Amino acid sequence: MQSYSLIAPGKINLYLEIIGDRPDGFHELVMILQSIELADRIDIKANDTQAITLHCHHPQVPADETNLAYRAAQLMCKTFPEVYANYGGVDISITKNVPVAAGLAGGSTDAAAVLVGINLMWGLGLTKPELEALAAKLGSDIPFCISGGTAIATGRGETLDPIPDLDHLWVILAKHRNISVSTPWAYKTYRQHYSKNYVSEPENIKIRRELVNSGALVSAITHQNSREIGNLLYNDLEKVVLPEYPLVAQVKSAFANCEVLGTMMSGSGPTVFALCESESQAKTVAEKVKKAIADPNLDFWVTKLSSGGIQLQVTH
Ligand code: C5P
Numbered sequence: 001m002q003s004y005s006l007i008a009p010g011k012i013n014l015y016l017e018i019i020g021d022r023p024d025g026f027h028e029l030v031m032i033l034q035s036i037e038l039a040d041r042i043d044i045k046a047n048d049t050q051a052i053t054l055h056c057h058h059p060q061v062p063a064d065e066t067n068l069a070y071r072a073a074q075l076m077c078k079t080f081p082e083v084y085a086n087y088g089g090v091d092i093s094i095t096k097n098v099p100v101a102a103g104l105a106g107g108s109t110d111a112a113a114v115l116v117g118i119n120l121m122w123g124l125g126l127t128k129p130e131l132e133a134l135a136a137k138l139g140s141d142i143p144f145c146i147s148g149g150t151a152i153a154t155g156r157g158e159t160l161d162p163i164p165d166l167d168h169l170w171v172i173l174a175k176h177r178n179i180s181v182s183t184p185w186a187y188k189t190y191r192q193h194y195s196k197n198y199v200s201e202p203e204n205i206k207i208r209r210e211l212v213n214s215g216a217l218v219s220a221i222t223h224q225n226s227r228e229i230g231n232l233l234y235n236d237l238e239k240v241v242l243p244e245y246p247l248v249a250q251v252k253s254a255f256a257n258c259e260v261l262g263t264m265m266s267g268s269g270p271t272v273f274a275l276c277e278s279e280s281q282a283k284t285v286a287e288k289v290k291k292a293i294a295d296p297n298l299d300f301w302v303t304k305l306s307s308g309g310i311q312l313q314v315t316h
Contacts (some may be wrong), residue, residue, distance in 0.1 A: 004117045005313040007113075008112065009038065010040075011035050012146065014191075014264075015232075015233065017234065018198075024156070027187055029155070030209050031157060035149055035309060038104075039109070040113070042110055052073045052074060052090050054094070056190060061100060068108060069113070071091070073118065075137060076114075076134075079134065102269075103265065104173070105141045107139075108145050109140045109142075112146045114145060117308060121130060141157055143157075144158075148308050150221060150307070166305050169275050169305045170279050171274065172186045172255070172276065172286045174251045174272050174274075174286075174289065175271040176251075176295070179247060181245065181270050182268075184266040186237050186269070189240040190240050227261060232275075237268050239287075241269045247295075248269055250293065252264075252265065259281065263275075
């Protein structure tokens with residue numbers, strides 16, 4: 001049987017607005033999600049046992065069912081028990097390039113790659129919407145990671161409307177090695193402070209979604225207006241994360257003082273990104289901020305926005 005190698009890109013949030021509470025305990029969101037070229041590599045192959053195994057050299061990546069990629073394989077085995085019994089277990093190997101626990105969907109994209117890879121390896125013929133429905137059972141960002149590109153995400157984040165690709169811009173990512181922000185904490189704290197503004201009536205939720213759909217940022221993306229895109233970046237979670245993590249706020253201020261199109265925290269952080277017109281500009285700004293902050297624990301990556309989700313490479 002073939003083994004498969006998959007490229008699993010990370011993402012940034014160009015826009016993240018929290019609208020209200022959902023009956024399932026999650027938040028009703030409107031986001032604009034954007035794939036980046038920085039990607040993990042996932043290798044999967046069938047083994048002769050009924051076991052799922054996972055290997056990753058990164059010290060912060062667990063090899064058990066606390067890893068979303070492991071849970072993705074478990075979900076496929078549970079959903080298709082006869083195929084699983086026929087083909088046996090799965091060996092998963094993850095080469096980590098996307099920063100871990102960073103607000104860049106690193107764990108989510110690995111899980112998306114495992115769903116796509118097992119679908120191919122077992123010849124299941126699941127369509128993208130069927131894969132996205134399985135992905136939504138594992139986490140809110142995983143459906144987006146399957147097709148990637150540029151999309152408006154609503155509901156928990158799992159309902160997707162693709163918009164024109166935005167792949168001409170470059171992005172600098174900056175993350176402190178020793179800072180991690182708990183996503184449940186960020187949403188819970190936001191609820192404590194801002195739930196008085198939450199909207200609950202379906203009609204009003206629809207209006208808020210429409211405002212984004214027909215709004216200035218989507219229009220700027222459609223017209224590839226880089227300056228406008230940079231000016232209109234938005235993330236509600238900054239309101240709770242930046243005051244609690246001054247080092248993250250410091251990175252954002254440092255980017256804002258440079259020649260960038262715009263800067264924003266991604267997801268629940270702690271990664272801060274800055275958009276640039278070109279690779280050379282991104283590298284110059286990264287060097288400038290590195291020197292200005294002079295913190296050996298602050299890591300930088302320069303990458304490009306991407307129009308792709310999970311991509312396959314057949315190895316043999
Ligand atoms: O779905 P995911 O596992 O990525 O979500 C992580 C946590 O983020 C959830 O347990 C929840 O606390 C919070 N969350 C939320 N509303 C969303 C997405 C995430 O409250 N739409």
